[in-house]
Amino acid sequence: MSKRWIPYARQSVNLDDVDAVVRVLQSPNLTQGPNIDEFERAVAEFCGSKYAVACSSATAALHIACLAAGLGEGDSHWTSPNTFVASANCGLYCGSQADFVDIDPHTYNMSVAALAAKLDRAKTEGRLPKVLIPVDFAGQSASYREIHAFARAHGITVIADASHAIGGSYLGKRVGSNAFSDMTVFSFHPVKIITSGEGGMVLTNREDLYEKLVRLRSHGITRENRFLRFEPDGPWSYEQLELGFNYRMTDLQAILGLSQVRRIDEFVKRRKYLVERYNALFAGMPVRTPDCMDEADPAWHLYVLRLPSGVSPVSRKDMYLALRERGIGTNVHYIPVHLQPYYRDLGFQPGQFPEAETYYQECLSLPLYFELTDAEQDHVVDSIREVLRA
Ligand SMILES: *Cc1c(COP(=O)(O)O)cnc(C)c1O
Numbered sequence: 001m002s003k004r005w006i007p008y009a010r011q012s013v014n015l016d017d018v019d020a021v022v023r024v025l026q027s028p029n030l031t032q033g034p035n036i037d038e039f040e041r042a043v044a045e046f047c048g049s050k051y052a053v054a055c056s057s058a059t060a061a062l063h064i065a066c067l068a069a070g071l072g073e074g075d076s077h078w079t080s081p082n083t084f085v086a087s088a089n090c091g092l093y094c095g096s097q098a099d100f101v102d103i104d105p106h107t108y109n110m111s112v113a114a115l116a117a118k119l120d121r122a123k124t125e126g127r128l129p130k131v132l133i134p135v136d137f138a139g140q141s142a143s144y145r146e147i148h149a150f151a152r153a154h155g156i157t158v159i160a161d162a163s164h165a166i167g168g169s170y171l172g173k174r175v176g177s178n179a180f181s182d183m184t185v186f187s188f189h190p191v192k193i194i195t196s197g198e199g200g201m202v203l204t205n206r207e208d209l210y211e212k213l214v215r216l217r218s219h220g221i222t223r224e225n226r227f228l229r230f231e232p233d234g235p236w237s238y239e240q241l242e243l244g245f246n247y248r249m250t251d252l253q254a255i256l257g258l259s260q261v262r263r264i265d266e267f268v269k270r271r272k273y274l275v276e277r278y279n280a281l282f283a284g285m286p287v288r289t290p291d292c293m294d295e296a297d298p299a300w301h302l303y304v305l306r307l308p309s310g311v312s313p314v315s316r317k318d319m320y321l322a323l324r325e326r327g328i329g330t331n332v333h334y335i336p337v338h339l340q341p342y343y344r345d346l347g348f349q350p351g352q353f354p355e356a357e358t359y360y361q362e363c364l365s366l367p368l369y370f371e372l373t374d375a376e377q378d379h380v381v382d383s384i385r386e387v388l389r390a
Pocket of ligand 1: 186189
């Protein structure tokens, strides 16, 4: 019997999603239509945040979030090394210097202890960062209570990279509520929890940031009378007030996103079920399952199994290859950003963030998505058991 390939992640697009997109395709507005506002309102309402700005990607959203925070030449921004490169690149686009804070060995998120120590040193040396970009790795919120307190004490803006985390909560507040951050960014790339094809969003409770984000998304242009610097020539008038971009989402993407938000509860429920099931099935095997803080109730974008050296008889690479032979796709999240050649050319070196580097040697993201069946999950776990015993 040949089994179908099991990828590590896959979107779920149903007939409602398809019908919604087709309706927009036959409407007058393929972009800048009414569904952008609706999608923004639906996500803001779901998360309990005042404002939301849909963008062409989370990368674009992170970029304009950094600009809205005033990040520029002579500044620095700190993020986790255990993330996708976009979390660090976004500040480089603004001319800021990137730096990293090592991860916590349990949550694989930015370590509070490492952050506290690094902030103390930076304060003495007069080089505090302007922006902190914690990442909610695998969907589990970073330690925002502590991060937020540090940020307030030092006048730092917090941009939560919650690309993995929509649908989860932290200390009883939805991710994206910005209870402990200035802005939150989501990604709607197909591997993430909900998708719009490509797409991202910035959420904030601050009106000043919201106004800037909206302008930066579309060339720095405004048509609102209250922002115009000069008397308008006529009703067609608009003014470019700053240097913005075309980071808009299309209406086609927005309707897909909107249709997916309506399914988010069932998506998250299934992900949580599969994560608990993996945890139970791995009990007693020489592997490490994910730790979850009491404060967090994650929607779980990733299920990361750790194959610790000295505990697991099989290396991460051998496991990756053996599973691929059995028709199972896995992935590695993440190659530490500071080890990328581009970042090495900026002066970063191996050994600077040892927890992230050790973790990287041992981590493997297993298949986790809404349509993964119990039988497919059993096949994944049985295959891992077999490989560990071989
Ligand atoms: C996916 C991802 C991004 C980038 O998202 P895009 O929508 O593809 O631009 C940024 N940060 C993290 C942590 C991600 O996982």
